[in-house]
Amino acid sequence: xxxxxxxxxxxxxxxxxxxxxxxxxxxxxxxxxxxxxxxxxxxxxxxxxxxxxxxxxxxxxxxxxxxxxxxxxxxxxxxxxxxxxxxxxxxxxxxxxxxxxxxxxxxxxxxxxxxxxxxxxxxxxxxxxxxxxxxxxxxxxxxxxxxxxxxxxxxxxxxxxxxxxxxxxxxxxxxxxxxxxxxxxxxxxxxxxxxxxxxxxxxxxxxxxxxxxxxxxxxxxxxxxxxxxxxxxxxxxxxxxxxxxxxxxxxxxxxxxxxxxxxxxxxxxxxxxxxxx
Amino acid sequence: xxxxxxxxxxxxxxxxxxxxxxxxxxxxxxxxxxxxxxxxxxxxxxxxxxxxxxxxxxxxxxxxxxxxxxxxxxxxxxxxxxxxxxxxxxxxxxxxxxxxxxxxxxxxxxxxxxxxxxxxxxxxxxxxxxxxxxxxxxxxxxxxxxxxxxxxxxxxxxxxxxxxxxxxxxxxxxxxxxxxxxxxxxxxxxxxxxxxxxxxxxxxxxxxxxxxxxxxxxxxxxxxxxxxxxxxxxxxxxxxxxxxxxxxxxxxxxxxxxxxxxxxxxxxxxxxxxxxxxxxxxxxxxxxxxxxxxxxxxxxxxxxxxxxxxxxxxxxxxxxxxxxxxxxxxxxxxxxxxxxxxxxxxxxxxxxxxxxxxxxxxxxxxxxxxxxxxxxxxxxxxxxxxxxxxxxxxxxxxxxxxxxxxxxxxxxxxxxxxxxxxxxxxxxxxxxxxxxxxxxxxxxxxxxxxxxxxxxxxxxxxxxxxxxxxx
Numbered sequence: 222x223x224x225x226x227x228x229x230x231x232x233x234x235x236x237x238x239x240x241x242x243x244x245x246x247x248x249x250x251x252x253x254x255x256x257x258x259x260x261x262x263x264x265x266x267x268x269x270x271x272x273x274x275x276x277x278x279x280x281x282x283x284x285x286x287x288x289x290x291x292x293x294x295x296x297x298x299x300x301x302x303x304x305x306x307x308x309x310x311x312x313x314x315x316x317x318x319x320x321x322x323x324x325x326x327x328x329x330x331x332x333x334x335x336x337x338x339x340x341x342x343x344x345x346x347x348x349x350x351x352x353x354x355x356x357x358x359x360x361x362x363x364x365x366x367x368x369x370x371x372x373x374x375x376x377x378x379x380x381x382x383x384x385x386x387x388x389x390x391x392x393x394x395x396x397x398x399x400x401x402x403x404x405x406x407x408x409x410x411x412x413x414x415x416x417x418x419x420x421x422x423x424x425x426x427x428x429x430x431x432x433x434x435x436x437x438x439x440x441x442x443x444x445x446x447x448x449x450x451x452x453x454x455x456x457x458x459x460x461x462x463x464x465x466x467x468x469x470x471x472x473x474x475x476x477x478x479x480x481x482x483x484x485x486x487x488x489x490x491x492x493x494x495x496x497x498x
Numbered sequence: 499x500x501x502x503x504x505x506x507x508x509x510x511x512x513x514x515x516x517x518x519x520x521x522x523x524x525x526x527x528x529x530x531x532x533x534x535x536x537x538x539x540x541x542x543x544x545x546x547x548x549x550x551x552x553x554x555x556x557x558x559x560x561x562x563x564x565x566x567x568x569x570x571x572x573x574x575x576x577x578x579x580x581x582x583x584x585x586x587x588x589x590x591x592x593x594x595x596x597x598x599x600x601x602x603x604x605x606x607x608x609x610x611x612x613x614x615x616x617x618x619x620x621x622x623x624x625x626x627x628x629x630x631x632x633x634x635x636x637x638x639x640x641x642x643x644x645x646x647x648x649x650x651x652x653x654x655x656x657x658x659x660x661x662x663x664x665x666x667x668x669x670x671x672x673x674x675x676x677x678x679x680x681x682x683x684x685x686x687x688x689x690x691x692x693x694x695x696x697x698x699x700x701x702x703x704x705x706x707x708x709x710x711x712x713x714x715x716x717x718x719x720x721x722x723x724x725x726x727x728x729x730x731x732x733x734x735x736x737x738x739x740x741x742x743x744x745x746x747x748x749x750x751x752x753x754x755x756x757x758x759x760x761x762x763x764x765x766x767x768x769x770x771x772x773x774x775x776x777x778x779x780x781x782x783x784x785x786x787x788x789x790x791x792x793x794x795x796x797x798x799x800x801x802x803x804x805x806x807x808x809x810x811x812x813x814x815x816x817x818x819x820x821x822x823x824x825x826x827x828x829x830x831x832x833x834x835x836x837x838x839x840x841x842x843x844x845x846x847x848x849x850x851x852x853x854x855x856x857x858x859x860x861x862x863x864x865x866x867x868x869x870x871x872x873x874x875x876x877x878x879x880x881x882x883x884x885x886x887x888x889x890x891x892x893x894x895x896x897x898x899x900x901x902x903x904x905x906x907x908x909x910x911x912x913x914x915x916x917x918x919x920x921x922x923x924x925x926x927x928x929x930x931x932x933x934x935x936x937x938x939x940x941x942x943x944x945x946x947x948x949x950x951x952x953x954x955x956x957x958x959x960x961x962x963x964x965x966x967x968x969x
Contacts, residue, residue, distance in 0.1 A: 252968075253968070254635070254638065254639045266967070272938075336793070336798055337792055337793050337798060337799060354792045354798075356793065356796040356798060357792060357793050357796055357798070358945070359945070362796075442796070443741050444934075445741075445934055445937055445938060447740070447741055447795065447941060448740075448795050448796060448941050448945055449938060449941040449942045449945055449947065450938050450941075462931075464611060464613070464614065465934065466929070466930045466931055466934070467613065467635055467930075468930070468931070
């Protein structure tokens, strides 16, 4: 009778996960309100669409720079916080607060921060640099999204790194001290090798989250990722075609392509980073 | 002895079967326009006239009405202004009073994914009356009841509505050859040219005319860009909604005698995105942008428009709700409105907007639903919307111009005029990818990435290909 207790969960998965997945797969081979079968035309249309590939480019561009900045910076900050004897909790909370904030709320605040007369430009001008009309030009708009995503994700990176740092046995450091290792050598030869698992995990989570990027760029650039689709991501493409134009077939095909991309990326990430999952 | 005739037996069986079928046919017959109603003593569904046409007090039953927006059944207080407004219970009470024995139930929803929710509701008969700003999609699936038979039967006077408001919502069902009436308007909307008279005074520039030309706008915007001679602040001549830049160009194109294209359904649609007048219009907006704040394309830099610290003279695309904003900011004597550009021949111009009510073909109470549609055009209904739901609705009936509450707002005269000259039927290309393709390429033109002719040629080619693929 034990399986009776599993039944509600299994039914939930069946109706709310498996069925929508299969229905979306079916829709990806149809077109129009009458859902007429068009074979793989939707997949062909998506894969030959310049807009889709520009959305892929934007997604990768923002994600790569987010990972390049957030992971090393978060790791270094975590090391610094870990070395503090006092106030470490204060800094943990300080850096983690952005991550607890809804991305929609955070992006709304960033619209003000990235305003031509906003605080970021004020800071740039204090440093003697020229102000940037962040969201008005394609390249600076993407960098605005990168700054937002790094700021929002940094706390999460720090918390994961801190958890790992505190799990490294103290004996390693004591033994290396006896052997005459400097703090920098300890960091390079003990800390970093012991952190690889967490850093790999952050890379994979960052990739998956990055490829699914939507809320932040939607808030900054609207439905089309303005200006000139510079903030249009793959999920933005799915959303626009699905809900902006009721092209559920195209949107479903793009969603399955995104699923395959994430699958492939994750597979290679795991292989490259030698993770055991 | 009675001999059984097999033919007679079959005939009797057939008659009995027909009788049984007719008894089981529910209210389908009663729902058909012009049908007689047994409950009414056999007379047709006609009744005493009210201020919106006809009503039938003998109709009974439960009417489910779906509404989209910031509606509340009970009274509520606005969190920002502190103003109290009466809930839509007022409408329910009035309708139930006019039609004793009826009960109105509301299904309220926000604007998020409203088309998908409405589609689901229509297919599952979750309501009788639906608010359908995305009407074309539902009409083409045969999900909405054609209204012309009801209008003809009741001799319902469509002349009560502002010019173009009914035509703007015309749509095509699966068997229609021309756009037909599937809904009646109840929420009005438009875009207007709004300007700050104080900045005009500061610069000594004459105010905009009621219906300015594109040259007049450009000339005056140019004069008012720079350091304000009185305040010493940086002023800008104009601004517009950057994310609607394609609509602005289309409106300028209309002033030059152009149009978006022709046809209504994808299979018969031809687009005119790369005509010489469209190219000239894009170049016009490109030139106008030099008199706008730097962030205009992403709607930055014009945040103070309508308040006392404003530094922009003209807004090419302001929503009519600006009358509420200037009331809240205490600047209602400072801002004036002008009409959008219009086509020199047909006198129409600007994107049609708002919301209508329609009856679902799955509705189980179509007669009562039709009464609700007429009720929504009544002075009672429209005045309630104006007084209590002004932030999300403008009147759609001509008589609103005579209300004291409308007369006391000087800008309302222009708003009602503008709503009467919007391009109708709506731009149907905005229901699909051509809308986004045009917007993307217009943004590229305004960013200086491509010349106007090249960008619009690309928009035309991509959109035409997409339209062709829909066949």
